[in-house]
Structure formats: structure tokens, C-alpha cells
Amino acid sequence: DIRMTQSPSSLSASVGDRVTITCRASQSISNFLNWYQQKPGKAPKLLIYAASTLERGVPLRFSGSGSGTDFSLTISSLQLEDFATYYCQQSYSAPPALTFGGGTKVEIK
Amino acid sequence: EVQLVQSGAEVKKPGESLKISCKGSGYTFSSHWIGWVRQMPGKGLEWMGIIYAGDSETRYRPSFKGQVTISADKSISTVYLQWSSLKASDTAMYYCARVRGITLLRGRDPSLYYVMDVWGQGTTVTVSS
Numbered sequence: 001d002i003r004m005t006q007s008p009s010s011l012s013a014s015v016g017d018r019v020t021i022t023c024r025a026s027q028s029i030s031n032f033l034n035w036y037q038q039k040p041g042k043a044p045k046l047l048i049y050a051a052s053t054l055e056r057g058v059p060l061r062f063s064g065s066g067s068g069t070d071f072s073l074t075i076s077s078l079q080l081e082d083f084a085t086y087y088c089q090q091s092y093s094a095p096p097a098l099t100f101g102g103g104t105k106v107e108i109k
Numbered sequence: 110e111v112q113l114v115q116s117g118a119e120v121k122k123p124g125e126s127l128k129i130s131c132k133g134s135g136y137t138f139s140s141h142w143i144g145w146v147r148q149m150p151g152k153g154l155e156w157m158g159i160i161y162a163g164d165s166e167t168r169y170r171p172s173f174k175g176q177v178t179i180s181a182d183k184s185i186s187t188v189y190l191q192w193s194s195l196k197a198s199d200t201a202m203y204y205c206a207r208v209r210g211i212t213l214l215r216g217r218d219p220s221l222y223y224v225m226d227v228w229g230q231g232t233t234v235t236v237s238s
Contacts, residue, residue: 001171031215034224036154043204043228044146044154050213050222087154094223095142095208096159096168103153 002026002090004101012109017078021104023071023088032092035064035073038103039084048073049091075106083108111135113143113205113229120235121195128191129232131205136227138186139163142208144225145179145190149201159208160188195236205229 003026013019023033031051036044046055048064051071061076075082088101116130131143144159158169160179167179181188188205206225213222 030220032220032222034222036225038154043206043231044225045228046224046226049211049224053213055224055226085153089154089225091223095161097170098144098156098159098208098223098225100146100154100156 002029002093002097002099004088004090004099006086006088006101006104008104009102010105010107012107013078014109015078015080017109019075019078019082019106021073021086021088021106023066023073023101025069025071025090025092028068029090029092031067032090032094033064033066033071034089034091035062036087036089036100037082037084038087044087047086078106082106111207111227113207113227115203115205115229115232118233118235120237122238123195123197123236125195125236126191126193127195127234128189129203129234131188131190131229133162133186133188133207136207139183142223143181143188144206144208145177145188146204146206146225147201148204148231154204157190162186162188195234197236197238199234200236202231202233204231 005024033051035048038044052064085105142159145157147155157173160167207227209226211222
């Protein structure tokens with residue numbers, strides 16, 4: 001079972017800040033890594049797949065990078081609507097396994 | 110519009126059975142996997158299992174195998190998640206999500222990337238005596 005570990009578990013930032021969230025896989029997953037955003041009371045939303053490919057409609061301030069075991073999600077200039085929880089997900093062993101990381105909550109400073 | 114619509118909130122007692130549903134529309138339902146994801150109160154996302162709507166091939170995360178049953182009725186574009194005997198620890202929000210396969214080139218070779226690209230609105234299950 002591939003385990004996904006995110007850090008930090010939470011962070012405080014201001015509008016306009018550059019924010020980076022990291023995700024580490026317990027074994028190499030090449031670039032089979034997705035990122036999701038979840039706002040309170042809402043279903044998750046796909047942001048990025050294949051580690052760095054933006055889903056259609058996702059703002060360009062979001063970017064992803066990494067390969068192997070270490071990945072990151074960067075928000076270049078944090079906007080009010082970006083305050084949410086972000087999850088990474090590996091798809092290397094899919095189907096079926098689509099394991100999520102523990103999440104990173106981005107809060108307003 | 111591609112969408113998944115889930116059944117409404119449920120309040121049950123321990124030991125009761127339950128079946129919740131997820132109905133797809135706006136796409137070829139039988140050509141995709143559908144996954145179920147649990148989110149316990151205040152916690153993160155856990156994938157539980159997936160089912161291929163075309164032939165009902167089902168795969169479970171080991172920790173959920175034997176605890177829940179995933180099934181599908183492609184004639185009505187609906188996937189189900191059911192419990193035979195609920196526990197208080199089953200209290201959670203349950204999401205269904207379409208699993209889409211995307212082919213991208215990695216170097217010269219194509220690779221298939223799976224994403225959960227369309228999500229249901231979630232079904233809250235509360236189990237309490």
C-alpha cells in the first residue's frame with residue numbers, strides 16, 4: 001500500500017503570499033500524482049493531475065511539480081477563494097488504489 | 110452537464126442496514142469507474158473502493174473489504190454503497206466520484222493517468238443510538 005504524507009498539516013498565509021505544500025510518497029510513483037482542493041461543506045475539486053498538468057478551468061496561479069517520491073503544489077499569489085484544504089492523491093497503483101494524503105489546511109493569517 | 114447526484118442524508122441506529130446511491134448523467138456511465146470516498150467528521154479523504162460501471166468489476170481498499178458492498182445498476186446509471194450492519198464509526202460524509210482515465214505521453218510512451226474529476230455532492234450518514 002502506497003502511503004502519501006503531506007506537510008505541513010496546516011499553514012497561515014495572507015492574500016498575495018506565495019504558498020507551497022509538499023507531498024511525499026512512500027515509494028516512487030513517477031508523476032502519477034493529483035492535487036485536489038476542498039472547501040468547507042463542499043466536495044473536493046480536481047486541480048492538477050500527472051503532477052503538473054492543470055485541469056481545465058483552474059487558475060494559472062496554481063502549479064505542481066515533482067517526480068518519484070517528492071511533489072509540491074504552489075499557489076503563486078494566494079487569493080481569498082484559495083483558503084481551503086488541499087489533498088494530494090497517488091494514481092500509480094490505480095485502478096484501484098487512489099490513495100490520498102492527509103491534507104493541508106490553508107488558513108487566513 | 111456531467112454530474113453525479115447522491116441520495117440524501119441518513120440517520121440510522123447501530124446494527125441497521127443502509128444503501129446509499131450515486132446517479133450519473135451527462136456522460137457514458139458504463140465507460141467509467143466510479144469511486145467511493147469517506148470523510149469522517151473533521152478528517153481527511155479516504156478512498157474506499159471503485160467499481161467499473163460497465164461490468165460491475167469491483168475493487169476494495171483492504172481496510173474496507175467485508176465492511177461495505179459496492180454495486181452498480183448500469184440500466185439506471187446508478188452506483189450504490191451499502192452496509193449490512195452499521196456501526197457508530199461509520200458516521201461520515203460519503204462521496205462518489207467519477208474516475209476518468211487520461212492518456213498522456215511520457216517521453217515517447219503513452220501512460221494512463223486516473224483522476225477523480227466529477228464528484229457527487231456527498232451523503233451524510235449518522236449512526237447513533
